[in-house]
Structures are given as structure tokens and as C-alpha cells.
Amino acid sequence: MIRYSYLALALLLSAILYLASCQQAPDPVIDMDESVPNFGLYDQNGEFHTLYYYADAKAVVLYIHGNECPIVRNAITDVKAVRREFKNENIEFLMLNSNVQDDRPSIAVEAEEFDIDFPIMKDEAQLVAEALQLHRTAEAIVINPEDWSVIYRGPINDRMGYESQRDDADQHYLSDALKAHIAGQPIEKNYVKSVGCLIKRLHEDPEDFASISYADDIAPILIDKCMSCHVEGGIAPWQMKSYASVFGWSRMMREVLRTRRMPPYHADPDYGSFKHDMSLSNEELQTLVHWIDAGAKKEDDRDPLADYAASVPVWDMGEPDLIFELQEEDIPATGIIDYRYQEHDIEIEKDIWATGFQILPGNREVLHHVLVSVIYPDGFIEPIDRSSPWLDGLLAAWAPGGETEVFPENTGRAIPKGSKLHFQMHYTTNGKAQSDQSTVGIYYTDQQPANEYLMVGAFNTRIKIPPNEKSYKNKAKYLFEHDATLHALFPHMHFRGKAMKFTALYPDGEREVVLNVPNYSFNWQRGYHFAEPLKLPARTVLFVDAEFDNSKQNTFNPAPEKTVYWGDFSFDEMLIGYMSFEYHPDKDLSMN
Numbered sequence: 001m002i003r004y005s006y007l008a009l010a011l012l013l014s015a016i017l018y019l020a021s022c023q024q025a026p027d028p029v030i031d032m033d034e035s036v037p038n039f040g041l042y043d044q045n046g047e048f049h050t051l052y053y054y055a056d057a058k059a060v061v062l063y064i065h066g067n068e069c070p071i072v073r074n075a076i077t078d079v080k081a082v083r084r085e086f087k088n089e090n091i092e093f094l095m096l097n098s099n100v101q102d103d104r105p106s107i108a109v110e111a112e113e114f115d116i117d118f119p120i121m122k123d124e125a126q127l128v129a130e131a132l133q134l135h136r137t138a139e140a141i142v143i144n145p146e147d148w149s150v151i152y153r154g155p156i157n158d159r160m161g162y163e164s165q166r167d168d169a170d171q172h173y174l175s176d177a178l179k180a181h182i183a184g185q186p187i188e189k190n191y192v193k194s195v196g197c198l199i200k201r202l203h204e205d206p207e208d209f210a211s212i213s214y215a216d217d218i219a220p221i222l223i224d225k226c227m228s229c230h231v232e233g234g235i236a237p238w239q240m241k242s243y244a245s246v247f248g249w250s251r252m253m254r255e256v257l258r259t260r261r262m263p264p265y266h267a268d269p270d271y272g273s274f275k276h277d278m279s280l281s282n283e284e285l286q287t288l289v290h291w292i293d294a295g296a297k298k299e300d301d302r303d304p305l306a307d308y309a310a311s312v313p314v315w316d317m318g319e320p321d322l323i324f325e326l327q328e329e330d331i332p333a334t335g336i337i338d339y340r341y342q343e344h345d346i347e348i349e350k351d352i353w354a355t356g357f358q359i360l361p362g363n364r365e366v367l368h369h370v371l372v373s374v375i376y377p378d379g380f381i382e383p384i385d386r387s388s389p390w391l392d393g394l395l396a397a398w399a400p401g402g403e404t405e406v407f408p409e410n411t412g413r414a415i416p417k418g419s420k421l422h423f424q425m426h427y428t429t430n431g432k433a434q435s436d437q438s439t440v441g442i443y444y445t446d447q448q449p450a451n452e453y454l455m456v457g458a459f460n461t462r463i464k465i466p467p468n469e470k471s472y473k474n475k476a477k478y479l480f481e482h483d484a485t486l487h488a489l490f491p492h493m494h495f496r497g498k499a500m501k502f503t504a505l506y507p508d509g510e511r512e513v514v515l516n517v518p519n520y521s522f523n524w525q526r527g528y529h530f531a532e533p534l535k536l537p538a539r540t541v542l543f544v545d546a547e548f549d550n551s552k553q554n555t556f557n558p559a560p561e562k563t564v565y566w567g568d569f570s571f572d573e574m575l576i577g578y579m580s581f582e583y584h585p586d587k588d589l590s591m592n
Contacts, residue, residue: 034149034150035147035148035149036051036131036132036143036148036149036150037131037148037255037258038050038051038052038148038255038258038259039051039127039128039131039258039259040258040259040260040261040519041096041121041122041123041124041128041260042104042121042122042268042270042518043104043119043120043121043122044104044107044108044111044119044120044122045108045119046104046268046270046271046501046513046516046518047119047499047518048260048268048499048518048519049094049119049121050259051143051148052145052148053553054092054145054553055145055553056090056145056551056552056553057090057091057092057145058089058090058091058145058181058182059091059092059142059143059144059145059151059178059181059182060091060092060094060142060143060145061082061091061092061093061094061140061141061142061143061174061178062094062095062096062132062140062141062142062143063079063093063094063095063096063118063138063139063140063141063156064095064096064097064098064134064136064137064138064139064140064141064196064199065095065096065097065107065116065120065137066097066099066102066137066138066196066197066199067097067099067101067102067106067107067110068110069137069138069196069197070197071137071138071160071162071195071196071197072137072138072196072197073114074160074165075138075155075156075159075160076114076115076116078156078157078159078160078169079093079118079140079156082156082174082175082178085175086175086178086182089178089182091178093118094118094119094121095116095118095119095120095121096120096121096123096128096134097120097121097122097123098123098126098128098129098134098199098201099137099199099200100126100200100202101200102122103122103124104122104270105270107120107122124282125282125285125286125289126201126202126203126286127258127285127286127289129199129201130201130203132150134199134201135198135199135201136194136195136196136197136198136199137196137197137199138155138156138160138194138195138196138197139153139154139155139194139196140152140153140154140155140156140173140174140194141153142174142177142178142181144181151177151181151187151190152173152174152177152178152181152187152189152190152191153190153191153192153194154173154174154189154191154192154193154194155173155174155192155194155195156172156173156174157169157170157171157172157173157174157175158170158171158173160195161195162195173189173192176188176189177189177190202286203286203290206290206293206294209290209291209293209294210294210297212287212290212291212294213299214243214291214296214297214298214299214302215298215299215300215302215303215304217287217291218246218287218288218291219303219304219305219308220304221280221284221287221288222240222246222305223304223305223308225263225278225280225284226240226262226263227240227305227308228278229264235364240305241305241306242303242305242306243298243303243305243306245305246296246305247296247298250292250296251292253288253292254288254289254292254293257280257285257288257289258289260519261521263278263279263280264278264521264523264524264526265277265278265279265526266517266518266519266520266521266524266526267279267515267516267517267526267528268515268516268517268518270516271513271514271515271516272513272514272515272516272528272530273530273531273532274528274529274530274531275529275530275531276403276529314360315358315441316358316404317356317358317404317406317443319441320357320358320441320442320443321442321443321444322346322347322348322441322442322444323439323440323441323442324344324421324423324439324440324441324442325437325439326342326344326362326423326425326437326438326439326440327342327437328435328436328437329425329427329435329436329437330433330434330435331363331366331427331429331433331434331435331436332429332433333429333430333431333432333433334429334431335429336429336569336571337426337427337428337429339424339425339426339568340424340425340426340427341422341423341424341425342422342423342425343375343420343421343422343423344420344421344423345420346415346419346420346421348415348417349417350417350446351414351415351416351417351446351591352415352444352445352446353412353413353414353415353444353445353446353447353448353449353591354395354407354412354413354414354415354442354443354444355406355407355411355412355443355444355445356404356405356406356407356442356443357372357395357396357404357405357440357441357442357443358404358405358440358441359372359396359397359398359438359439359440359441360438360439360440360441361398361436361438362435362436362437362438362439363434363435363436363437363438365430365434366427366428366429366430366434366436367425367426367427367436367438368399368426368427368428368570369397369398369399369424369425369426369525370396370397370398370423370424370425370426370438370440371390371394371396371397371423371424372394372395372396372397372421372422372423372424372440373389373390373393373394373395373421373422373424374389374393374395374413374414374415374419374420374421374422375389375419375420375421375422376416376419377416377417377418377419380416380419380590381590382590383414383452383454383590384454384456389422390424391456391457391459391576392456392457393454393455393456394455394456394457394578395413395415395421395442395455396440396442397455397490397578399492399525403526403527405488405527405529405580406443407453408453408485408487408533408582410449410450410451411449411450411451411452411453411582412444412445412448412449412452412453413452413453413454413455414452414589414590414591415444416590416591421440423440425438426568426570428570448589448591449589451485451582451583451584451589452582452583452589452590453487453580453581453582454580454581454582454583455578455579455580456478456578456579456581457492457576457577457578457579458476458477458478458542458544458576458577458579459476459574459575459576459577460474460475460476460544460546460575461566461575462474462566463548463564463565463566463573463574463575464563464564464565465496465548465550465563465564465565465573466550466563467550467560467561467562467563468550468551468552468560468561469548469549469550469551470549470550470551470553471498471547471548471549472496472547472548472549472550473545473546473547473548474546474548474575475543475544475545475546475575476543476544476546476575476576476577477541477542477543477544478541478542478544478577478579479539479540479541480536480538480539480540480541480542480581481538481539482538482583482584483535483536483537483538483583483584484535484536484538484540484581484582484583484584485533485534485535485536485581485582485584486514486530486533486534486536486542486579486580486581487529487530487533487580487581487582488527488528488529488530488579488580489502489514489515489527489528489577489578489579489580490525490526490527490528490577490578490579490580491515491517491520491525491546491576491577491578492525492574492576492577492578493520493522493546493548493573493574493575493576494522494569494570494571494572494573494574495522495554495556495557495558495570495571495573496548496549496550496554496556496557496564496573497520497522497546497548497573498520498547498548498549498554499516499517499518499519499520499546499547500517500520500544500545500546500547500577501513501515501516501517501518501544501545502514502515502516502542502543502544502577502579503542503543503545504534504536504540504541504542504543505540505541505542505543506536506537506540507537507538507539507540514530514534514542515528522556522570527578527580536581542577542579544575544577546575546577548564548573550562550564558570558571559571
């Protein structure tokens with residue numbers, strides 16, 4: 001009898017704690033007419049979503065998700081029923097998870113177990129939870145894309161209660177709200193108190209934001225993650241030269257931080273670890289946004305940015321061994337420009353091995369990219385059979401966001417005596433006639449390395465993207481014929497590029513996603529250098545899965561009404577997964 005009494009007491013306490021977690025959440029204090037700010041988040045499948053991308057929808061429904069919440073789990077069928085009801089009405093249904101205890105892998109497991117086929121966006125920094133004043137799960141928030149106002153907030157229906165549920169609902173709040181919105185009629189009940197599980201917010205009180213220090217908390221983040229570009233001579237359009245400049249740009253900073261446009265680093269953090277990672281941690285992101293929310297105040301006379309002597313070095317690694325100053329190119333104010341090509345002799349008396357390079361763009365406003373390929377002398381056996389000098393066997397490349405590349409220790413790229421360098425420059429006009437004279441520096445040694453460092457491109461020229469297509473997918477692959485060490489990957493697409501994923505298929509059948517770029521940006525074509533290079537056994541295949549967006553929702557798209565094919569120009573398209581690797585010694589070097 002005593003044993004059963006303890007069991008009953010334990011069950012009673014568990015029920016009390018559960019009810020407390022579900023029912024004691026405060027009501028949100030919301031202005032239904034206030035615009036929901038744009039934001040960008042990853043979902044459980046590694047795809048990237050921005051709220052304002054869905055501007056072409058009649059409404060966006062956000063359903064607040066939480067792992068293991070019984071009300072969420074039991075309401076999934078209701079959410080699906082509403083989605084089916086409005087499947088022909090251009091209503092976008094998304095889920096949002098702001099729980100600190102949930103992460104994307106666990107959300108993916110939950111989604112599979114409960115057959116949740118919605119994108120579940122993970123609000124890791126809880127910035128969306130703060131903007132929407134989320135306190136509980138199982139709440140539906142309907143947003144009107146015309147002005148991004150909240151037009152309904154509350155439960156799906158009245159079927160669910162705390163530890164109770166009925167077969168059928170009497171009130172269908174979400175459905176009724178959507179019907180009224182589609183008909184252009186007032187929504188009778190635009191706010192209904194919802195039942196759900198409590199969301200623990202890390203920063204509940206905005207007054208705490210006032211304690212964030214500009215000098216001690218904000219400036220160090222800006223110096224570490226932003227000042228490589230936001231300096232004199234940098235690629236950024238404005239300089240973080242003082243508190244005053246940051247204060248003036250603070251609202252714009254908050255916008256690009258929430259949408260993940262800045263810092264310009266697009267690798268999914270759940271796959272791989274890379275050098276020169278410019279992304280912000282959740283804590284850094286919260287600190288910056290909260291400081292701006294609190295008024296972007298400066299607490300005293302200290303200004304670390306003004307004291308920081310930041311400049312862009314001419315040569316990152318010192319004076320190169322070879323410097324090629326390209327001929328000046330004149331760029332007209334408007335129009336489409338054919339690729340420009342130049343050839344330069346390499347003035348060397350003996351064979352050399354390149355060990356690194358740096359490309360200094362002369363005019364970042366109009367220079368889209370530079371590719372450098374080696375034209376080998378007659379009789380030289382090239383390290384890789386090339387279908388094109390711009391796809392296989394590249395020596396160097398630069399695009400916006402590009403960095404100096406230092407080859408791995410004791411590796412090199414063969415440049416035999418008598419070689420030439422072939423340069424390809426791509427320019428885009430911006431309304432003003434300009435000129436460009438870029439410079440390329442190459443570092444080299446005449447000592448034969450242990451391994452050859454190569455750059456190739458897995459590509460697919462059979463691209464045919466239909467007009468107005470939001471999600472066109474295609475792929476390429478590359479077979480490693482020998483044991484190799486993979487050092488870096490470089491996604492390359494044009495205006496319609498949306499996402500690219502690299503997956504290794506090993507000889508034993510195992511698959512591994514080694515890089516995911518779900519938020520590809522045409523303006524920032526970065527290379528991703530592994531923190532720990534990947535060992536690939538012979539016969540490994542690297543698959544490159546690409547996705548393109550040829551719709552008007554793609555703000556880069558010059559002509560969504562056109563079918564798009566492979567081509568050299570930006571209004572054409574490309575699917576190339578460049579990779580830098582070294583074959584192991586069983587592969588003979590080019591200049592043995």
C-alpha cells in the first residue's frame with residue numbers, strides 16, 4: 001500500500017509540474033498591426049528560409065513547434081487538415097522551433113517519427129521568439145505578406161486542452177481566419193489564447209540589454225568578424241571607423257544580422273568545420289542585436305574602433321615571387337560584356353612549383369571574377385585531362401569574397417619552364433564607365449614537393465531551368481581515382497543559384513555530407529577550406545547537388561520569364577563544384 005501511495009504522489013507531482021509548464025506562460029503583448037521583421041533560419045533538413053521570400057503568398061502560417069510537447073504532437077493532424085483545405089489558395093505553412101533544449105538533429109528525428117512534412121525552422125538565437133514574443137508552443141501565427149502584419153494569433157482550433165482532447169472541434173479559429181483573409185473580410189477573432197508548452201527564453205527582460213557595453217562587448221565582435229571588410233580599401237560599402245559610423249548604420253546592421261546576410265558566410269554549421277569561419281555564434285548574434293534593440297548606446301569615451309588601425313594589406317603573405325600586372329580593361333557604363341582574356345609569359349629559367357597565390361582586384365565595383373589557368377609548353381603531360389582550362393586544372397581564382405590561398409605544406413602546382421598564364425576576366429556594368437587593372441601574385445619554390453595540389457571542377461552543362469521555377473535541381477559528380485586528401489570546396493553558380501551540397505560516397509557505401517551551402521549568394525562566392533582535411537580513399541565519388549531559383553522571388557534574377565541554359569555570362573547559368581585536393585604518392589607528379 002505504501003508503495004502505491006508513493007507512485008500516486010509521484011504521478012500527481014509530475015502532473016502538477018507539467019500543467020505549470022503549460023499554463024503559466026504570460027500572454028504576449030502584441031500590436032497586431034506591427035510588421036514582423038524579416039529573418040533567416042535553417043530548417044531540420046538543412047534548407048534555408050527567409051520570411052520575406054514568401055512575399056508572393058496570400059498568407060504565411062507559422063506554427064510554433066517543440067519536441068516532445070504532447071499538444072504539438074496531437075495537433076499535427078489538425079495543421080495538416082488546414083493545409084489540405086487551403087492547398088489551392090497559395091498559403092505558405094511553416095513551423096518554428098525556439099526551444100533551447102531542441103536542436104536541428106533532434107527536430108529531424110521528431111519530424112520523422114511524427115510524420116511532420118513541414119519545414120521546421122530552428123530559431124537558435126531566439127531572435128524570432130523575441131520579435132514575436134513567443135511564450136508557448138502549439139500557437140499559430142498568420143502573417144499578411146502585403147505589410148507583414150499579424151492578422152491572427154492563437155490555436156488551430158479548440159479540440160486540444162491541457163491533458164485533454166476531443167474527437168472534433170467546435171471552433172476552427174485558423175481556418176476561419178484564413179477564409180476571412182482570402183475573402184477580404186475582417187477576422188472576427190484575431191487573437192485567441194492558446195494552450196501549449198512553455199518556451200524558456202534566455203533573455204526575457206529587454207531592460208537587461210542596457211548593460212551591454214559597446215567598448216567591452218560590441219567592438220571586439222566587430223573587430224574580429226567585420227573589420228576585414230569594413231575598412232578603408234575593403235570590399236564593404238562603408239567603414240566601421242568609429243562608434244558614430246556604427247551607430248548610424250545600426251538599424252541596417254540589425255536587419256542583415258536577422259536575415260543572416262551578414263557576415264557573408266554561408267556554410268551550414270551542422271556540416272563540417274572550416275578555416276576562416278566568419279559566422280557569428282548565437283551569443284555574438286544576440287549581443288549585437290540586443291545592443292541595437294537597446295538603442296546602440298556608448299557608455300563612456302572609449303572607442304576601440306577609432307583606435308583600431310585597420311587596413312587592407314597589399315600582399316597578405318609578403319611580396320610574391322611572381323607579380324603579373326594585367327593590362328587595363330575599359331568597362332562601359334551599360335551593356336553585357338564578353339569575357340576578356342589576356343595571356344602573359346612566365347619569366348622563369350627553370351621548372352617551379354606554385355605554393356600559393358593572391359589576386360588583387362583593381363576595381364571591385366565592376367570585376368565579377370578572375371580565373372587563372374596555365375598554358376603548358378608542348379610535350380608537357382598535364383596533371384589532369386582537361387575538358388576546359390576553366391573547369392579542370394585551374395591555378396587560381398577570385399570572386400567577391402575570395403581570399404588569399406596558401407597551398408598545404410609540402411604540396412605545389414606544376415609550372416614548367418616555357419608556360420604561360422591565361423587570364424579570364426568577367427565584368428559587370430553598373431551605370432558608370434570605369435576601368436580595371438588587376439594584379440596577380442604567385443608564390444613558388446623550385447623544390448619538388450611530396451604531393452601535387454590540384455584544382456578541378458565537377459560540372460554539369462546539361463542545365464535547362466524552366467521559367468518561373470522556384471526549385472530546379474540538378475547535379476554533378478567527380479570520381480577520385482586515387483587516394484586523395486580534400487582541402488577545399490568552392491560552389492559556383494550564377495544569378496539563379498540557390499543552394500549547393502557536396503556529399504561524399506565512400507567505396508564502402510557510406511555517405512557523408514561534407515559541405516552544405518543552402519543560402520548561396522551570387523555576390524559572395526566563397527571557398528570553404530576544411531579545418532581538418534578529409535582523407536578520401538580511391539574510388540570515392542563526390543556528388544554535387546545544386547538548386548536554382550528562376551522565380552521573381554529571387555531578387556538577383558534578371559529574367560524569370562526565360563528558360564535558362566548553361567553559359568558563360570551571369571544571365572546564363574553554371575553548375576560547378578570546384579575542389580582543391582592532393583593525390584597521395586601513388587600518383588606520379590607531373591614533373592618527376
